[in-house]
Amino acid sequence: MIDTCILIGAPVEAGTGRRGADMGARAFRCARLAETLSDLGLAVRDAGALAIGPVAPRAHPNAAIRDLAEIAAWTELIEATAYAAAGQGMPIFLGGDHSLSAGSIAGINRRAIEDGRELFVLWLDAHPDFHTLESTESGNLHGVPMAYVTGRPGFEGFFPPLAAPVKPENVCMVGLRSVDPAERAALEAGRITVHDMRAIDETGIGRLVGAFLREVEARDGILHVSFDVDFLDPEIAPGVGTTVPGGATFREAHLVMEMLHDCGRVRSLDVVELNPFLDDRGRTALLLVDLIASLMGRRILDRPTRSWS
Ligand SMILES: NC(=[NH2+])NCCC[C@H](N)C(=O)O
Ligand SMILES: [Mn+2]
Numbered sequence: 001m002i003d004t005c006i007l008i009g010a011p012v013e014a015g016t017g018r019r020g021a022d023m024g025a026r027a028f029r030c031a032r033l034a035e036t037l038s039d040l041g042l043a044v045r046d047a048g049a050l051a052i053g054p055v056a057p058r059a060h061p062n063a064a065i066r067d068l069a070e071i072a073a074w075t076e077l078i079e080a081t082a083y084a085a086a087g088q089g090m091p092i093f094l095g096g097d098h099s100l101s102a103g104s105i106a107g108i109n110r111r112a113i114e115d116g117r118e119l120f121v122l123w124l125d126a127h128p129d130f131h132t133l134e135s136t137e138s139g140n141l142h143g144v145p146m147a148y149v150t151g152r153p154g155f156e157g158f159f160p161p162l163a164a165p166v167k168p169e170n171v172c173m174v175g176l177r178s179v180d181p182a183e184r185a186a187l188e189a190g191r192i193t194v195h196d197m198r199a200i201d202e203t204g205i206g207r208l209v210g211a212f213l214r215e216v217e218a219r220d221g222i223l224h225v226s227f228d229v230d231f232l233d234p235e236i237a238p239g240v241g242t243t244v245p246g247g248a249t250f251r252e253a254h255l256v257m258e259m260l261h262d263c264g265r266v267r268s269l270d271v272v273e274l275n276p277f278l279d280d281r282g283r284t285a286l287l288l289v290d291l292i293a294s295l296m297g298r299r300i301l302d303r304p305t306r307s308w309s
C-alpha cells in the first residue's frame with residue numbers, strides 16, 4: 001500500500017439525471033476525510049477540485065444522450081490527472097458522478113502499462129454502467145464508463161481515444177441489482193466477472209472478493225477500486241441519486257474494505273455518486289469516510305486478521 005493519498009475532487013454531475021452530485025467532493029471534506037487519513041499515519045495531499053472550461057455541445061445519433069461534450073471534456077481532464085497522480089501516490093477521486101471513472105480508470109491504466117503492471121478493477125456498484133453510447137436509453141453518461149474503459153466500440157470520435165483498454169477478464173463487479181437488458185446481454189457475451197446480490201447472499205461477499213484478490217496476487221497485478229455509493233443499501237446510505245433496495249450492508253462493505261487493505265495492491269480509488277442534497281445530515285458522507293479508513297488500514301484489532309487466503 002502507498003503512504004501518500006492524493007485527494008482529487010471531480011465535481012461532475014452532467015452524467016446523472018439529478019443535480020447535487022457536484023457537491024459530493026465538498027461533503028467528503030466536511031466529513032473530515034483528510035484528517036481521518038492523517039490520523040492513520042498517511043500523508044495527505046489535497047489537490048482541490050478539477051474544473052473544465054466551456055464546451056461546445058455535441059450531437060450523437062442516439063438523441064437520448066445529454067451533455068456528451070461536457071463528459072468527454074471531463075474524461076480527458078480526469079484521465080490526464082489520474083495518469084500524473086498515479087506516479088506520485090494513491091489518487092482518491094471524490095465524485096461527482098460515475099462518469100468520472102471513464103477518465104480515472106483510463107489514466108490509471110495508461111500509467112500501469114507504462115510501468116509494466118497489470119491493472120485489475122474492482123467495481124462496487126448496484127449497476128454495471130456497461131452501456132455503449134448506442135445502447136443507453138436514459139442518456140445519462142454515468143451509465144457508460146465501464147463499456148468505455150474495456151474498449152467496447154462506439155466511443156471513437158466522441159470520447160478521448162484510450163491508451164489501452166482494461167482487459168475485461170481483469171474486472172470484477174460486485175453488488176449488481178439493477179442491470180438493463182442491453183447491459184445484461186453484453187455482460188453475458190463478455191468476460192467480466194459479475195457477482196450480483198444473489199451471489200453475495202449465497203456465497204458470502206468475503207469469499208467472492210477473496211477469490212478475485214487471489215487472482216490479482218497470482219498475476220502480480222495492481223488494483224483500482226471504483227466505489228459507487230449505491231453499492232450500499234439505501235437504508236444506511238441515502239445520499240445517492242440512484243438508490244436500489246437490497247444493497248450491501250455496513251459489515252459487508254467494511255469487510256471488503258478491510259480485505260482490500262490486507263491484500264496491499266490497491267493503488268487508486270474512486271468514490272462516486274455521493275449526493276449531499278439527498279443525504280440525511282451527512283450520514284452517507286460520514287459512512288464513506290469510515291469505509292475509506294478501513295480500506296486505508298483502520299482495523300478493529302491491532303493485529304493482522306487476514307483470513308481469506
Ligand atoms: N452510475 C450510476 N449510478 N449509474 C446508473 C445507471 C442506471 C441505468 N443503467 C442507466 O443507464 O441510466
Ligand atoms: Mn455506477
Ligand SMILES: [Mn+2]
Pocket residue numbers: 125126127228230231242
Ligand atoms: Mn450505481
